[in-house]
Amino acid sequence: MVEFFLNTVKPNFNYWVYVILMMVGLWSLIAKNNLIKKIMGLAIFQTAIILFYVSLGVKDGATIPVLEQVPVEAAGTVAAASTAGAFADGFANPVPHVLMLTAIVVGVATLGVALALCQTIFKEFDTLEEDELLRKIKALPDDV
Amino acid sequence: MNPKFFASLAVVITGFVLLYGVSDFPGFGDPRSPANAGVEGGSPSASLHYINEAYHDTKVPNIVTAVLADYRGYDTMFETVVIFAAGMAIFAILRCVRKDEEAVVAPPAKSSIDGDHNRIIVGMTCRIIIPVVQIFGLYVIAHGHPSPGGGFQGGVILAASFILVALGSNLEDALSRFSEKNYLTLASLGVIIYAGFGVLPQVLGRNFLDYGVLQKLFLTDGPEMARYHSILGVEIGVALTVMSILFAIFANLSSRGTLKGGL
Numbered sequence: 001m002v003e004f005f006l007n008t009v010k011p012n013f014n015y016w017v018y019v020i021l022m023m024v025g026l027w028s029l030i031a032k033n034n035l036i037k038k039i040m041g042l043a044i045f046q047t048a049i050i051l052f053y054v055s056l057g058v059k060d061g062a063t064i065p066v067l068e069q070v071p072v073e074a075a076g077t078v079a080a081a082s083t084a085g086a087f088a089d090g091f092a093n094p095v096p097h098v099l100m101l102t103a104i105v106v107g108v109a110t111l112g113v114a115l116a117l118c119q120t121i122f123k124e125f126d127t128l129e130e131d132e133l134l135r136k137i138k139a140l141p142d143d144v
Numbered sequence: 145m146n147p148k149f150f151a152s153l154a155v156v157i158t159g160f161v162l163l164y165g166v167s168d169f170p171g172f173g174d175p176r177s178p179a180n181a182g183v184e185g186g187s188p189s190a191s192l193h194y195i196n197e198a199y200h201d202t203k204v205p206n207i208v209t210a211v212l213a214d215y216r217g218y219d220t221m222f223e224t225v226v227i228f229a230a231g232m233a234i235f236a237i238l239r240c241v242r243k244d245e246e247a248v249v250a251p252p253a254k255s256s257i258d259g260d261h262n263r264i265i266v267g268m269t270c271r272i273i274i275p276v277v278q279i280f281g282l283y284v285i286a287h288g289h290p291s292p293g294g295g296f297q298g299g300v301i302l303a304a305s306f307i308l309v310a311l312g313s314n315l316e317d318a319l320s321r322f323s324e325k326n327y328l329t330l331a332s333l334g335v336i337i338y339a340g341f342g343v344l345p346q347v348l349g350r351n352f353l354d355y356g357v358l359q360k361l362f363l364t365d366g367p368e369m370a371r372y373h374s375i376l377g378v379e380i381g382v383a384l385t386v387m388s389i390l391f392a393i394f395a396n397l398s399s400r401g402t403l404k405g406g407l
Contacts, residue, residue: 109230
């Protein structure tokens with residue numbers, strides 16, 4: 001067990017955490033009966049994706065992708081791929097950061113829409129439990 | 145059969161398949177992984193180009209800002225439109241202006257940041273904190289170039305300051321400072337600013353969002369500085385939309401679309 005943990009889990013712990021978080025979110029999306037709990041599952045699922053992307057951009061010993069000192073001429077011209085790679089090793093990959101930066105704010109906006117829908121559903125049916133909702137919707141007359 | 149049994153089964157199988165694939169993934173923090181360096185024998189990763197060339201293309205030290213607002217300007221523009229659309233969706237779903245529904249809501253307790261002694265600690269704290277939060281929000285927007293920050297983050301901080309007004313006193317108080325008319329106008333204005341920075345280069349005969357040509361308008365030394373200033377303009381547009389829409393979401397959700405009473 002310890003062997004398995006050290007050899008398999010530890011080198012890839014970021015992926016393990018993302019898979020576990022994602023499955024927690026997926027389970028609550030599928031199995032939970034309450035719509036608010038489903039939305040919470042959606043948020044957890046989204047957090048797992050964000051964690052996955054950001055962990056992909058990590059480089060050992062690198063700093064944030066903000067140039068502290070303005071690079072001199074060496075990096076200016078389109079240098080050979082080897083030297084360009086050496087310079088880039090000092091900075092974390094900016095692309096996942098860019099993607100997740102917008103994803104977080106869009107996630108908040110979609111969460112807002114989901115909560116607004118829930119409020120409207122609650123106003124209409126007085127419940128957020130899925131089975132009760134289905135029962136009440138079936139009980140509605142056809143022409144509504 | 146219990147439906148939760150099938151849910152657990154699906155989750156366990158999916159999780160197992162995903163974890164099985166993990167062993168093929170690049171190691172954590174590996175600078176040679178495909179995402180960081182590109183596929184072996186194939187083309188190098190775009191991130192290498194960004195890190196090496198972003199400063200020379202835009203004069204922006206923060207690579208994330210340069211990629212966000214220049215290289216991936218299209219993406220960011222439509223993310224802004226998504227946020228705007230989400231705000232409009234909430235407006236369409238919740239906002240009710242019918243008189244009969246408004247009458248149901250109880251009149252709010254008389255309280256504001258200035259009056260009401262029951263809330264004097266909260267009121268005074270908000271009064272001290274809110275200006276600092278707003279200045280910090282403006283700082284984050286303006287300093288997206290040389291340091292971590294930008295329109296999305298600064299917009300969220302500014303929205304938080306208005307939400308703090310609503311929490312510290314009540315929603316009417318926040319709306320008297322940032323009314324519905326204002327936030328809807330600012331949200332549209334943000335999108336229009338961004339789209340305007342896209343259309344301006346087209347007017348000057350270049351591609352959509354190709355800021356470099358704006359040096360003729362900004363009278364800068366070269367296309368790099370024109371990009372630098374355009375990125376700031378675009379960030380301000382993003383910040384306006386994010387700030388307005390996040391506050392709109394809070395105001396509509398907390399008052400069930402009546403914009404009365406609230407929390």
